[in-house]
Amino acid sequence: MKSEVLRxxxxxxxxxxxxxxxxxxAAHAAGITGAGSTFAYPIFARWAAAYHDGGGTxxxxxxxxxxAGIAQVKAKTVGFGASDMPLTVAELDKAGLVQFPAIIxxxxxxxHVEGVAAGALKLSGKLLADIYLGHVRSWNDPxxxxxxxxxxxxxxxxxxxxxxxxxxxxxIWTDYLxxxxxxxxxxxxxxxxxxxxxxxxxxxxxxxxxxxQRIKGSIGYVEYAYAKRNSMAFALVANREGxxxxxxxxxxxxxxxxxxxxxxxxxxxxxxxxxxxATWPIAGxxxxxMHRTAADAAGAREALKFFDWSFHHGQKMAxxxxxxxLPATVTAMIAAAWASGIxxxxxxxxxx
Amino acid sequence: MPIDxxxxxxxxxxxxxxxxxxxxxxxxxxxxxxxxxxxFEQTTRFFAVLVLVLLAGIVVALAVAAAPALERFGPxxxxxxxxxxxxxxxxxxxxxxxTLVTSAIALVIGVPxxxxxxxxxxxxxxxxxxxxxxxxxxxxxxxxxxxxxxxGLFVFAPxxxxxxxxxxxxxLGRLWGVGALFQGTPIGIGMLxxxxxxxxxxxxxxxxxxxxxxxxxxxxxxxSAYGIGCTTWEVVRHxxxxxxxxxxxxxxxxxxxxxxxxxxxxTFVIGNAFRIHRSLFEPGNSIASALANEFNxxxxxxxxxxxxxxxxxxxxLTLVVLAASRVLIGHLARRAGTTT
Numbered sequence: 001m002k003s004e005v006l007r008x009x010x011x012x013x014x015x016x017x018x019x020x021x022x023x024x025x026a027a028h029a030a031g032i033t034g035a036g037s038t039f040a041y042p043i044f045a046r047w048a049a050a051y052h053d054g055g056g057t058x059x060x061x062x063x064x065x066x067x068a069g070i071a072q073v074k075a076k077t078v079g080f081g082a083s084d085m086p087l088t089v090a091e092l093d094k095a096g097l098v099q100f101p102a103i104i105x106x107x108x109x110x111x112h113v114e115g116v117a118a119g120a121l122k123l124s125g126k127l128l129a130d131i132y133l134g135h136v137r138s139w140n141d142p143x144x145x146x147x148x149x150x151x152x153x154x155x156x157x158x159x160x161x162x163x164x165x166x167x168x169x170x171x172i173w174t175d176y177l178x179x180x181x182x183x184x185x186x187x188x189x190x191x192x193x194x195x196x197x198x199x200x201x202x203x204x205x206x207x208x209x210x211x212x213q214r215i216k217g218s219i220g221y222v223e224y225a226y227a228k229r230n231s232m233a234f235a236l237v238a239n240r241e242g243x244x245x246x247x248x249x250x251x252x253x254x255x256x257x258x259x260x261x262x263x264x265x266x267x268x269x270x271x272x273x274x275x276x277x278a279t280w281p282i283a284g285x286x287x288x289x290m291h292r293t294a295a296d297a298a299g300a301r302e303a304l305k306f307f308d309w310s311f312h313h314g315q316k317m318a319x320x321x322x323x324x325x326l327p328a329t330v331t332a333m334i335a336a337a338w339a340s341g342i343x344x345x346x347x348x349x350x351x352x
Numbered sequence: 353m354p355i356d357x358x359x360x361x362x363x364x365x366x367x368x369x370x371x372x373x374x375x376x377x378x379x380x381x382x383x384x385x386x387x388x389x390x391x392f393e394q395t396t397r398f399f400a401v402l403v404l405v406l407l408a409g410i411v412v413a414l415a416v417a418a419a420p421a422l423e424r425f426g427p428x429x430x431x432x433x434x435x436x437x438x439x440x441x442x443x444x445x446x447x448x449x450x451t452l453v454t455s456a457i458a459l460v461i462g463v464p465x466x467x468x469x470x471x472x473x474x475x476x477x478x479x480x481x482x483x484x485x486x487x488x489x490x491x492x493x494x495x496x497x498x499x500x501x502x503x504g505l506f507v508f509a510p511x512x513x514x515x516x517x518x519x520x521x522x523x524l525g526r527l528w529g530v531g532a533l534f535q536g537t538p539i540g541i542g543m544l545x546x547x548x549x550x551x552x553x554x555x556x557x558x559x560x561x562x563x564x565x566x567x568x569x570x571x572x573x574x575x576s577a578y579g580i581g582c583t584t585w586e587v588v589r590h591x592x593x594x595x596x597x598x599x600x601x602x603x604x605x606x607x608x609x610x611x612x613x614x615x616x617x618x619t620f621v622i623g624n625a626f627r628i629h630r631s632l633f634e635p636g637n638s639i640a641s642a643l644a645n646e647f648n649x650x651x652x653x654x655x656x657x658x659x660x661x662x663x664x665x666x667x668x669l670t671l672v673v674l675a676a677s678r679v680l681i682g683h684l685a686r687r688a689g690t691t692t
Binding site: 159166 | 435436437438439505506510540542619620623624635644647648649650651655
């Protein structure tokens, strides 16, 4: 009978589906899972593929956003979380987490002004804040002209472009503006999304880039890798010593190595506006979050092995993707923090 | 509707016709129909109830998750236009305003155009063009919204900023009153651009529904009107529209529902600024695009709860629109019953 055939077919399908689900969950349990920052996704994925090819465990990283990554690691649904904004020591203590930086990136201002080439325009942090606050509204503003003798600036209005989605890039950018301008700090502040006094919002780096390339007289900010690959006209920003350095891997690494990682419990360092003559002032790190007491000690050890391997063998891959690997001084500190900070249920260190 | 019964001497019975089902012969013992019918009835009832359960579940989940924000801000949440994730002060007014204004722009432009498309296709189109044109309109409905967003940002916005916005400022912008709506730097993105993209997106929906309801107007009615010397417009105005008005309202509401909830395309072109401006050239924000933009990185519980509360507001808005359309359709149907 027809219905009999149908019933059998249904039963078979159900059995196959259940089997597939079981197989998937079994495979899942064997690997390392992580979730969070979309900024770090390309390099984590690259590292994971290379690590797996070299015989390491499979790493499954989902780029669901820093906020969601923090929530997931707190709920213990993933082995590690990744956030572009470091948690404070109080937050770490409360959730029982350790935190360490994994990769560095930089943010650069990009402009679209007729006749102004890449790297030709010089800005200071205070001036950037004034532009983003809406105090400086025209490209031929005296403050801009004074910093840029020899650059012909048109009498065009400035259109401010920023991210519309919550993002680590916005956090790095607004943190820098807060350090450069007390007014920005008081009236706007620093976060992954803020209450912007001015401007239009584009979704993602590509959204900001599209707006800047489209709107004459606009200024925006994107990740360094994005600006470089799309050869956008970036502007230079004075660092703490008043020097205008090129945004590149060396100047981001200078920012990372001048940062005071040692004096910061829980590696809570935001590497914007760091000292040093060769430092690019707007840099940031993606932080990995793990539990201090690992419920699954073997899994935690596997995750640490993956990061250890990435720190020692992944630098070149990072540079190929225009990320900045951590300086060796910092990775040594991180390994020491692992040894003292992460323990299994019996209190034995997971990493030695 | 007396005509329904005339042309149906032979051929299949129409759905919804007045014919009664044939009396069921009592099934033989052991025949499948003894248990199949009740089983079938229960299964379909289960599916229908499932929808209600899902809907109730969504409302409850939204309300529970939004509670922290609503408790903290109270009714002020709905009437303030501050959205500050740093200082954790949130109000829904700016995105609600943006949602309503962009949807209104979409309807103002989309409804007349859809009406024209549907009329041309049913009344005036040469038979050769009918199929290809109709299919083309339906294809527009199948384009994913992200494509509309990208097209809006990369193709439409530059053209809009270069040609249409300056022209609007020079013409409508000079008028007293409405002039303020068309001021500002022409950057090609903002509330008006979002409304126009939405109009393009809802036109295929409204147009194809209108075409379908215009097509079921009995030819006898139209031919009688033409026979007594009516012009095409008079036939449309006095025969087609009154006959099809319930369906027309339904189609418009379908389009409005889509415009209210559209996310990706709007995010690309609206400018995403939590502000209320008088000018339609300025960037604004809609509820759906605010959610899409901020949900991923909203780590603070109050921020997250406020976004969910925005979702609840959108849900309520959509519910009000749907309920209003039901009432309107009911009203129209009653009036149709008394006047014809």
